[in-house]
Amino acid sequence: MQYVIAFLEGVITFISPCLLPMLPIYLSYFAGGGERSVGKTVKGALGFVAGFTVTFVALGAMAGTLGGFLREYQTAVNLISGLVVIVFGLNILGVLRLNLFKGSRHSVNTDNMGFFSAMVFGMVFSVGWTPCVGAFLGSALMLASQRAHMAEGMLMLLAYSMGLGIPFLLSAVLIDYLKTAFNWIKKNYKVINTVCGVLLLVVGVLMATGTLGRLLSLFS
Numbered sequence: 001m002q003y004v005i006a007f008l009e010g011v012i013t014f015i016s017p018c019l020l021p022m023l024p025i026y027l028s029y030f031a032g033g034g035e036r037s038v039g040k041t042v043k044g045a046l047g048f049v050a051g052f053t054v055t056f057v058a059l060g061a062m063a064g065t066l067g068g069f070l071r072e073y074q075t076a077v078n079l080i081s082g083l084v085v086i087v088f089g090l091n092i093l094g095v096l097r098l099n100l101f102k103g104s105r106h107s108v109n110t111d112n113m114g115f116f117s118a119m120v121f122g123m124v125f126s127v128g129w130t131p132c133v134g135a136f137l138g139s140a141l142m143l144a145s146q147r148a149h150m151a152e153g154m155l156m157l158l159a160y161s162m163g164l165g166i167p168f169l170l171s172a173v174l175i176d177y178l179k180t181a182f183n184w185i186k187k188n189y190k191v192i193n194t195v196c197g198v199l200l201l202v203v204g205v206l207m208a209t210g211t212l213g214r215l216l217s218l219f220s
Contacts, residue, residue: 002143003159005203009136010163012196015185016136023168027175030118038173045172047115049165051122056137056157060144064153067145075210081142082208088138089200092193136160139200142207 013019030044090096140160144153185192205211 003156006140006143006156006159007163008199009140010160010165011167012192012199013136013160013164014167015192016196023171024175027172029121030172041175042169042172043115044118045169047118048122048125049161049168051119051124052126053122053158053161053165054119055123055126056161057154059137059141060153060155060157060160061150062153063141063144064150064156067153068149078146078210079208081146082204082206085139085142085200085204085207087204088136089197089204091197092200093197094193136196136200139203146207 026048027041027045030041030048087096137160140157144156
């Protein structure tokens with residue numbers, strides 16, 4: 001169940017206001033200019049997804065390991081993790097205004113991006129855009145730390161990366177057919193943000209009270 005939550009957080013990250021509008025630009029990098037080749041675009045997108053997945057999984061390993069060291073302080077870990085996620089939720093809802101989560105929009109000169117250069121680009125993305133994806137990435141990392149095991153932390157962030165990466169790859173294949181869907185999402189960002197913020201608040205409260213751990217144990 002916890003992996004489903006992490007996967008959904010990845011999907012929500014994909015449709016976030018600071019990431020989705022940049023999707024056509026990223027895909028144009030992978031296309032390399034000129035007439036768009038689906039094969040070339042997908043190859044670049046695969047490299048990009050592999051790049052940020054490596055970084056996020058490494059972060060998951062660190063979070064899980066740290067959680068393992070703090071196992072004897074599990075109540076405190078639950079409380080702090082939950083409060084952090086609640087802050088993320090309040091920021092998404094606009095109750096708090098934290099500039100920490102404002103993404104940047106740096107241009108990238110990539111006229112002919114191959115798989116490995118796209119992979120490096122994905123690693124750079126995962127670091128440079130952490131403020132943009134920070135709320136849901138942070139929530140996934142808090143979940144990973146609560147599992148208190150390196151392997152589970154890695155799997156948690158792998159699920160998150162899949163939630164972010166699968167829609168990205170589908171978009172690389174179907175970009176010409178998804179304009180209407182993207183436009184609908186952009187027009188309804190306010191509703192989407194509200195739903196996302198409430199989701200984070202609920203997860204945060206469950207984490208802080210230890211209820212989430214008990215619920216997840218029922219599915220393990």
